Amino acid sequence: MNFTNDQLARYSRHIILTEIGVKGQARINEGRVLIIGAGGLGAPVALYLAAAGVGTIGMADADEVDLSNLQRQVIHTTADLGKAKVESAAETMKAINPDVTVKTYRSFIYSGNILDIIKDYDFIIDGTDNFPAKFLINDACVIARKPFSHAGILRFNGQLMTYVPGAGPCYRCVFREPPPKDAVPTCRQAGVIGAVAGVIGSLQAMEAVKFLTGAGDLLTGSLLTYDALKNDWHKVRLPPRRADCAVCGAKPTILEPVDYEQAVCDLKH
Amino acid sequence: MHITIADRKSEIADGTTVAQLLEIEKVEMPLYVTVSVNDEFIATDARETTVLKDGDHVEFLYFMGGGCR
Numbered sequence A: 001m002n003f004t005n006d007q008l009a010r011y012s013r014h015i016i017l018t019e020i021g022v023k024g025q026a027r028i029n030e031g032r033v034l035i036i037g038a039g040g041l042g043a044p045v046a047l048y049l050a051a052a053g054v055g056t057i058g059m060a061d062a063d064e065v066d067l068s069n070l071q072r073q074v075i076h077t078t079a080d081l082g083k084a085k086v087e088s089a090a091e092t093m094k095a096i097n098p099d100v101t102v103k104t105y106r107s108f109i110y111s112g113n114i115l116d117i118i119k120d121y122d123f124i125i126d127g128t129d130n131f132p133a134k135f136l137i138n139d140a141c142v143i144a145r146k147p148f149s150h151a152g153i154l155r156f157n158g159q160l161m162t163y164v165p166g167a168g169p170c171y172r173c174v175f176r177e178p179p180p181k182d183a184v185p186t187c188r189q190a191g192v193i194g195a196v197a198g199v200i201g202s203l204q205a206m207e208a209v210k211f212l213t214g215a216g217d218l219l220t221g222s223l224l225t226y227d228a229l230k231n232d233w234h235k236v237r238l239p240p241r242r243a244d245c246a247v248c249g250a251k252p253t254i255l256e257p258v259d260y261e262q263a264v265c266d267l268k269h
Numbered sequence B: 001m002h003i004t005i006a007d008r009k010s011e012i013a014d015g016t017t018v019a020q021l022l023e024i025e026k027v028e029m030p031l032y033v034t035v036s037v038n039d040e041f042i043a044t045d046a047r048e049t050t051v052l053k054d055g056d057h058v059e060f061l062y063f064m065g066g067g068c069r
Ligand SMILES: [Zn+2]
Pocket: A169, A170, A171, A172, A173, A174, A241, A242, A245, A246, A247, A248, A249
């Protein structure tokens, strides 16, 4: 692609990087990334990917902006209260960078629509807040052979891993099945520090940029964990893919996306 | 004998199983924690019978759900 003078100026700090250059920036501008969840994680991801010039950014979320969101969901402002999160996020992204095409999906992601939505994207960001949705995204991405970034945050902690087809285990290899409802606390129940969402979401944006440009190593085959109180980072080297994984294993039993009961009720709050 | 838990060295008694280690380490809700030893996932029903050896590297992997709404 040919950059205009404005684009050369806008992306100059990227282009000057040996690992990115004009070529890498062109890949970013041609890249298509879907962010599922316009919340604590999705907000920083969307801000950084829009600023980076990712060509097409999809944003899926059924919720409206609530006062309790603003402590961490930095893409929305007080003036956006009550607005659809995808609309509010789209406005901010376009204001940051008019180069970016934003596609919004104001709907719950479920087994019936996920394959149709992810098919148009190169890389998927899991910014959801519940396990049924996280397993659904994993299964759909494995089935559709799409790379994605998984992340979770709680209290002062966060973690993330990247799945790329053929490279390392999937989320289900590590965690098998969603825990029973309320067995593991959610942010709503246990709280979360806003800046932890910023730290982990920014790392998810970093994974998307590295995937698009081919720069450096992805977090495939490893889970990076962060403890803000102890300033402790730990990169867990994950075992290889489980041969008996229900979705990515040798004889998968999950051949199409499935919904877990919790998904619908949790997504409505 | 010595094992490594995440990136921390730890001294444990000979013959300690994965199930015992989860108790010693006071891991909360161990049923929902994935355990790996030396880059191998340990099945939940194999925790009682998996005896740790000197130099083993153990990881606990915790569910973390929030996104967060
Ligand atoms: Zn798997």
